[in-house]
Amino acid sequence: MSGRRTLILGAGLAALFLVPALVSLVWTPHDVAAISVGDKFLPPSAAHPLGTDHLGRDLLSMLMAGGRTSLAVALVAVGIGVAAGVPLGLLAAAARGRLIDEIVMRGNDLVFAFPSLVIAILITAVWGPSAVNAILAIGIFNIPVFARMSRGAALSLWTLDFIRAAQVCGKGRARISAEHILPNILNLLIVQATIQFSLGILAEAALSYVGLGAQPPTPSWGRMLAEAQTLIYTQPMLAVLPGIAIVVTVLGLNLTGEGLRDLTDPRLRRVLP
Amino acid sequence: MIAVRGLRLAISGQPILHGLDFGIAAGEVFGLVGESGSGKSLTALALLGLLPEGAQVSGRALFEGRDLLAMTEAELCAVRGAGIGLISQEPMTALNPVMTIGDQVAETLIVHGAARPRAARRIAAERLARVGLPPGRIDPGRYPHELSGGQRQRVAIAAAIAMRPRLLIADEPTTALDVTIQAQILALLGGLVREEGMGLLLITHDLAVVAGMARRIAVMQAGRIVEEGAAEAVFRARRHPYTRALIAASAHVPARRPLPPGEVLLTVEGAAVDYRLPRRHPFARAPRFRALDRVSLRLRAGESLGIVGESGAGKSTLARAILGLEPLTAGAIRLAGRPVRAGDPRMQAVFQDPYGSFDPRLPVGRSLAEPFHALGPSRPRDGSARVAEALAEVGLKPGDATRFIHEFSGGQRQRLAIARALIARPRLILLDEPVSALDVSVRARILDLLAGLQARHSLSYLFITHDLTVVRAITDRVAVMQGGRIVEEGPTAEVLARPRHDYTRSLVASAPAIPGDWTARSAHA
Numbered sequence: 001m002s003g004r005r006t007l008i009l010g011a012g013l014a015a016l017f018l019v020p021a022l023v024s025l026v027w028t029p030h031d032v033a034a035i036s037v038g039d040k041f042l043p044p045s046a047a048h049p050l051g052t053d054h055l056g057r058d059l060l061s062m063l064m065a066g067g068r069t070s071l072a073v074a075l076v077a078v079g080i081g082v083a084a085g086v087p088l089g090l091l092a093a094a095a096r097g098r099l100i101d102e103i104v105m106r107g108n109d110l111v112f113a114f115p116s117l118v119i120a121i122l123i124t125a126v127w128g129p130s131a132v133n134a135i136l137a138i139g140i141f142n143i144p145v146f147a148r149m150s151r152g153a154a155l156s157l158w159t160l161d162f163i164r165a166a167q168v169c170g171k172g173r174a175r176i177s178a179e180h181i182l183p184n185i186l187n188l189l190i191v192q193a194t195i196q197f198s199l200g201i202l203a204e205a206a207l208s209y210v211g212l213g214a215q216p217p218t219p220s221w222g223r224m225l226a227e228a229q230t231l232i233y234t235q236p237m238l239a240v241l242p243g244i245a246i247v248v249t250v251l252g253l254n255l256t257g258e259g260l261r262d263l264t265d266p267r268l269r270r271v272l273p
Numbered sequence: 274m275i276a277v278r279g280l281r282l283a284i285s286g287q288p289i290l291h292g293l294d295f296g297i298a299a300g301e302v303f304g305l306v307g308e309s310g311s312g313k314s315l316t317a318l319a320l321l322g323l324l325p326e327g328a329q330v331s332g333r334a335l336f337e338g339r340d341l342l343a344m345t346e347a348e349l350c351a352v353r354g355a356g357i358g359l360i361s362q363e364p365m366t367a368l369n370p371v372m373t374i375g376d377q378v379a380e381t382l383i384v385h386g387a388a389r390p391r392a393a394r395r396i397a398a399e400r401l402a403r404v405g406l407p408p409g410r411i412d413p414g415r416y417p418h419e420l421s422g423g424q425r426q427r428v429a430i431a432a433a434i435a436m437r438p439r440l441l442i443a444d445e446p447t448t449a450l451d452v453t454i455q456a457q458i459l460a461l462l463g464g465l466v467r468e469e470g471m472g473l474l475l476i477t478h479d480l481a482v483v484a485g486m487a488r489r490i491a492v493m494q495a496g497r498i499v500e501e502g503a504a505e506a507v508f509r510a511r512r513h514p515y516t517r518a519l520i521a522a523s524a525h526v527p528a529r530r531p532l533p534p535g536e537v538l539l540t541v542e543g544a545a546v547d548y549r550l551p552r553r554h555p556f557a558r559a560p561r562f563r564a565l566d567r568v569s570l571r572l573r574a575g576e577s578l579g580i581v582g583e584s585g586a587g588k589s590t591l592a593r594a595i596l597g598l599e600p601l602t603a604g605a606i607r608l609a610g611r612p613v614r615a616g617d618p619r620m621q622a623v624f625q626d627p628y629g630s631f632d633p634r635l636p637v638g639r640s641l642a643e644p645f646h647a648l649g650p651s652r653p654r655d656g657s658a659r660v661a662e663a664l665a666e667v668g669l670k671p672g673d674a675t676r677f678i679h680e681f682s683g684g685q686r687q688r689l690a691i692a693r694a695l696i697a698r699p700r701l702i703l704l705d706e707p708v709s710a711l712d713v714s715v716r717a718r719i720l721d722l723l724a725g726l727q728a729r730h731s732l733s734y735l736f737i738t739h740d741l742t743v744v745r746a747i748t749d750r751v752a753v754m755q756g757g758r759i760v761e762e763g764p765t766a767e768v769l770a771r772p773r774h775d776y777t778r779s780l781v782a783s784a785p786a787i788p789g790d791w792t793a794r795s796a797h798a
Binding site: 160161162164165166167168169170171180183184 | 617621629630
């Protein structure tokens with residue numbers, strides 16, 4: 001599949017659930033916190049297009065608002081990774097081979113050495129489960145990913161003549177990193193950010209599923225799954241719908257990342273005149 | 274043995290080769306010369322059926338009576354490696370890094386069912402010995418990264434001749450190698466052709482290489498053979514204007530008058546640079562490698578000094594040290610009396626790679642203005658006017674400032690690099706292999722440009738190169754480097770005509786050259 005087609009398909013799939021999540025910021029068909037036990041397990045109807053759950057909440061509204069949590073957690077977690085990881089990676093590349101490079105990269109290895117979800121569980125267990133702690137836990141594990149990637153990409157740029165030319169012009173390492181290195185690795189970072197974003201959604205769902213992410217009444221796809229688990233034989237749609245939401249969104253974002261990578265791969269670009 | 278008739282090639286509808294005709298006899302070296310983009314490498318790939326997707330070929334290529342262009346993939350596989358061997362340009366990537374060299378040579382034999390593994394290894398050892406890697410000295414169990422570039426190219430040749438092919442195709446076999454190694458590899462190829470009776474299709478951009486090797490040559494331009502014949506006759510007669518232009522460009526010497534020597538601008542006194550190597554164990558002292566060993570130099574205003582040497586001689590380290598990018602372990606480097614530092618506007622540089630010299634994301638005008646950074650508060654207000662002026666000086670248009678680097682050709686990129694070096698009005702420009710990536714005709718024009726600029730601005734040049742023709746063309750004095758030291762220094766003409774040091778002598782002797790009387794203007798020309 002060509003990069004462009006992958007990108008369009010991926011973005012389309014991701015938008016399927018992410019756009020309703022954005023809409024839920026201003027409007028949902030029903031209040032997601034309103035419990036009306038009398039209306040539980042209603043089949044799809046005009047008032048409730050996807051029916052209601054075991055507490056009588058509107059399933060469509062829950063799905064829309066649940067995406068909002070996933071989106072926010074994943075977005076901020078990627079933000080933490082980029083904001084801390086990229087400068088660290090650029091610093092390590094600018095000081096390649098010296099002590100500071102060694103310190104940054106061994107610190108990375110240290111974080112990489114722990115299974116991320118286990119540490120995330122540990123953090124939320126210590127500080128208490130909440131969406132904010134989930135963000136922190138997921139974000140910390142994004143830092144080494146971005147640090148390593150930007151260091152690798154920057155190292156190969158540092159050997160190029162245009163960087164030497166900038167050095168001859170008297171520009172310092174920090175300035176070269178900001179003015180020449182960063183813009184040239186930006187496309188790689190965007191691709192990686194898309195993929196980390198999808199992993200963030202997955203991680204948030206997993207944390208919420210085990211009860212360490214978003215707390216009631218904040219809706220979340222992971223918690224919807226956990227709550228529907230006991231009803232899987234009587235009300236399978238309650239589990240299937242959030243499941244589909246997670247799978248489709250993660251798949252869509254992964255495809256988006258793949259497509260972006262194909263479109264911006266410098267090895268493919270160099271062939272062009 | 275091979276006869277090519279009317280070979281045409283188009284890739285995705287775009288014609289590349291327009292009907293080539295040539296033939297190679299057994300035991301003959303046939304040189305195919307041309308500049309980049311002339312289609313010489315694609316000719317070789319077409320013969321082997323290794324063209325990229327979307328290629329359409331027509332014509333005939335009879336190899337021992339069978340048409341290579343009409344063969345199925347399976348039939349071609351039986352010919353490749355067995356009937357026709359290929360040696361490619363890049364010895365660093367032509368070998369599989371995780372296979373021993375003996376196994377790589379034996380692989381061809383095993384693939385073609387010529388020998389069982391044990392016998393194949395024995396034959397491989399013989400073939401390696403034939404190309405100058407006897408098992409007693411270089412064990413066939415070694416890996417490519419344990420060998421030098423020249424040795425790797427020998428392994429690639431051994432693999433290509435393992436099956437004793439009748440035709441050997443060598444695509445720029447020595448371009449990536451140092452001159453002394455190049456001379457050895459060319460001698461090896463010549464010997465193989467004589468002793469084993471192979472035909473050799475030698476593809477190169479270097480006229481001097483074919484002049485020394487080929488019995489017959491064909492000159493290619495834009496997908497056509499414009500002239501073909503016995504090597505000496507082609508060089509002497511030069512019937513086609515393109516051949517004439519190519520030969521003239523390769524021997525081109527820009528018109529320049531040495532400027533009267535000015536005051537001493539750059540002094541290098543006992544400069545030494547050590548690199549730390551990885552420690553052998555965590556508490557050992559890191560071993561040191563002396564990349565630059567007490568080098569001393571002087572460069573006067575308006576003078577150009579060449580620094581020659583092979584890879585690993587310390588040329589690039591010296592260049593970085595002079596630019597203030599490499600801290601010295603000992604000694605001192607001064608520019609007009611003050612220690613050098615990066616960002617001194619009086620000193621600028623032009624680098625080798627015309628593709629990597631500019632930030633691909635900036636319009637070239639921005640890149641050209643970068644040296645203004647070095648001027649600090651005294652940076653000119655009329656920045657864009659200065660950019661336009663510099664562009665005009667190197668023969669480009671002021672409007673080019675808004676274009677991006679990928680829109681320019683290799684020669685234009687090198688002009689831009691020179692414009693960037695000029696813009697801060699420096700007194701010294703350090704040129705690190707500025708023309709070695711360029712075609713000969715482009716190279717001649719860049720050398721002219723450099724000579725003109727030097728005269729106009731009384732610039733000093735420090736010319737770092739491995740190419741003696743360039744040194745001869747544009748420098749007043751030359752310093753020869755080997756193993757981090759300067760082994761000989763003196764006026765260029767004198768050093769090249771009467772080299773005193775053994776290393777200089779071997780360097781001058783190894784440089785391929787077109788025989789002098791071939792290029793001399795004959796009476797009836």
